[in-house]
Amino acid sequence: MSDFTPTERTQLHRLPKRGLYDRAEVYRILDEGLVCHVGFVADGKPVVIPTGYGRKDDKLYVHGSTASRMFRALGAGADVCITVTLVDGLVMARSAFHHSMNYRSVVIFGKATVLEDPAAKREALHAFVEHVAPGRWQEIRQPTDKELQVTTVIEIPLEEVSAKVRTGPPIDDEADYALPVWAGVLPLEIPPQTPIPDVRMPKEIAVPEYLRNYSRKRR
Amino acid sequence: MSDFTPTERTQLHRLPKRGLYDRAEVYRILDEGLVCHVGFVADGKPVVIPTGYGRKDDKLYVHGSTASRMFRALGAGADVCITVTLVDGLVMARSAFHHSMNYRSVVIFGKATVLEDPAAKREALHAFVEHVAPGRWQEIRQPTDKELQVTTVIEIPLEEVSAKVRTGPPIDDEADYALPVWAGVLPLEIPPQTPIPDVRMPKEIAVPEYLRNYSRKRR
Numbered sequence: 001m002s003d004f005t006p007t008e009r010t011q012l013h014r015l016p017k018r019g020l021y022d023r024a025e026v027y028r029i030l031d032e033g034l035v036c037h038v039g040f041v042a043d044g045k046p047v048v049i050p051t052g053y054g055r056k057d058d059k060l061y062v063h064g065s066t067a068s069r070m071f072r073a074l075g076a077g078a079d080v081c082i083t084v085t086l087v088d089g090l091v092m093a094r095s096a097f098h099h100s101m102n103y104r105s106v107v108i109f110g111k112a113t114v115l116e117d118p119a120a121k122r123e124a125l126h127a128f129v130e131h132v133a134p135g136r137w138q139e140i141r142q143p144t145d146k147e148l149q150v151t152t153v154i155e156i157p158l159e160e161v162s163a164k165v166r167t168g169p170p171i172d173d174e175a176d177y178a179l180p181v182w183a184g185v186l187p188l189e190i191p192p193q194t195p196i197p198d199v200r201m202p203k204e205i206a207v208p209e210y211l212r213n214y215s216r217k218r219r
Numbered sequence: 220m221s222d223f224t225p226t227e228r229t230q231l232h233r234l235p236k237r238g239l240y241d242r243a244e245v246y247r248i249l250d251e252g253l254v255c256h257v258g259f260v261a262d263g264k265p266v267v268i269p270t271g272y273g274r275k276d277d278k279l280y281v282h283g284s285t286a287s288r289m290f291r292a293l294g295a296g297a298d299v300c301i302t303v304t305l306v307d308g309l310v311m312a313r314s315a316f317h318h319s320m321n322y323r324s325v326v327i328f329g330k331a332t333v334l335e336d337p338a339a340k341r342e343a344l345h346a347f348v349e350h351v352a353p354g355r356w357q358e359i360r361q362p363t364d365k366e367l368q369v370t371t372v373i374e375i376p377l378e379e380v381s382a383k384v385r386t387g388p389p390i391d392d393e394a395d396y397a398l399p400v401w402a403g404v405l406p407l408e409i410p411p412q413t414p415i416p417d418v419r420m421p422k423e424i425a426v427p428e429y430l431r432n433y434s435r436k437r438r
Binding site: 044079176181 | 256301302314426
C-alpha cells in the first residue's frame with residue numbers, strides 16, 4: 001500500500017509535523033468518521049454540504065438523491081474537496097493563544113465521477129452501509145432497481161490526499177507553566193450507547209451484535 | 220430576533236420540512252458545535268478546511284495563523300461557505316434505502332472580513348475561548364500584542380443561513396415493517412468526560428467547574 005505523494009495542494013506548509021501521507025493512517029481516519037463535508041463550486045462560489053460516505057479500497061463514495069442540488073452540481077466531473085474531521089479532545093493551555101484541539105482530519109481533492117452501472121452503485125451502497133454498521137447489509141432489504149435509479153452515487157479516487165493530526169497535552173510558553181491555571185485535555189469520546197428500538201418493531205428481535213457496544217474505533 | 224430569509228442558495232428544495240430559518244435554533248446548533256468546515260475557492264477549485272470558531276451575536280469568527288494558506292486565500296473579502304454539523308444518531312431502517320442519520324447542520328454563506336483592529340480581534344478571541352469553555356477566558360493569560368499580530372481573525376455575518384435537522388425513528392416503506400430486522404436509532408452522544416490534567420501542572424489546582432460534567436448541550 002503506497003503512501004500519498006504530496007501535491008501543491010496537499011503539501012502542508014505550516015506545522016508540517018502534523019501532516020501525514022500515510023495511506024493506512026488516512027484509511028483509519030476515514031473508516032472511523034461518519035460524516036464528510038463535500039465542497040464544490042457553484043456559480044463560482046463555494047458550497048459545503050455534510051453527508052455520509054463509504055470507502056472501498058482506494059475509492060470514496062458519497063450518495064444522495066438524484067434530485068439534490070449537490071448532485072446536480074457534481075454531475076459533470078466537477079472538482080470536489082472532501083474533508084473528514086474527528087475531534088478527539090479540547091486542549092486547555094495556560095494562555096488563550098495556545099488553546100487547541102486534538103483532532104484527526106483528512107482532506108481529499110479530486111474529480112467526482114457519477115456511477116451509472118447499477119451493479120457498481122449497489123456495491124457502493126454496500127460499502128456505505130457496512131461503513132456505518134459492519135454486518136448489517138446482509139440483514140436488511142436490498143435496494144430495488146427503482147431505488148437505485150433515484151440514488152446518485154459519486155466516486156472520488158483516493159489519490160490527492162493528506163491528513164493532519166494533533167495529539168497530546170497543551171504546549172505552553174515556558175514562562176506560562178508557572179501560572180496557577182488548570183491545564184490539560186478534555187477528551188471527547190463517544191462511548192458505546194444503548195440503541196433505541198423502533199416502536200413498531202416486535203420486541204423479540206434482539207439488538208444485533210454489531211450494534212451492541214457500538215464504537216467507531218476500528219483499530 | 221428575526222428569522223433568516225431564504226435566498227436562492229439557502230432555500231431548501233428537497234425535504235423542505237427539514238429546513239429551518241429560525242435564528243434561535245440556528246444559534247443553538249452553532250453554540251453546541253465545536254468545529255466548522257470552511258469552504259472557499261482557490262484557483263477556481265474548492266477547498267474545505269476544518270477549524271474552530273466562535274459566535275458573538277450575529278457574527279461568526281474563525282481564526283488561525285496569519286501564515287496559513289486558508290487565511291491568505293480569504294484575505295480579500297472572499298466568498299466562503301461555513302458548515303457546522305452535529306451527528307445525533309444513526310438511523311437503522313429495515314431497507315438499505317431508508318438508512319439515515321439524525322443530525323443538525325447549519326450552512327452559512329457570506330463574505331469574509333479580516334479584522335484589523337486589535338480590540339476587535341481580542342473580542343473575537345474572547346468569543347472563541349468562551350465558545351469552548353464558558354468561564355475560562357478570565358482565568359488564562361490574555362493574548363499579547365504580538366500574538367494578536369500573528370493571528371488572523373475573520374468575521375462572517377450571520378445573514379444568509381439555513382439549518383437542516385433530522386430527528387426520530389426510521390421511516391420505512393409500509394411493507395418493510397413486517398421484516399424481521401432490528402430497526403431503531405443508535406444515539407451518538409458525547410457524555411461528560413474526565414479531564415486529563417497536564418503532567419506539568421501542580422496537583423493542587425482543581426478542575427474548574429466549567430470542565431466538570433462538561434457538555435456541549437447549551438439548552
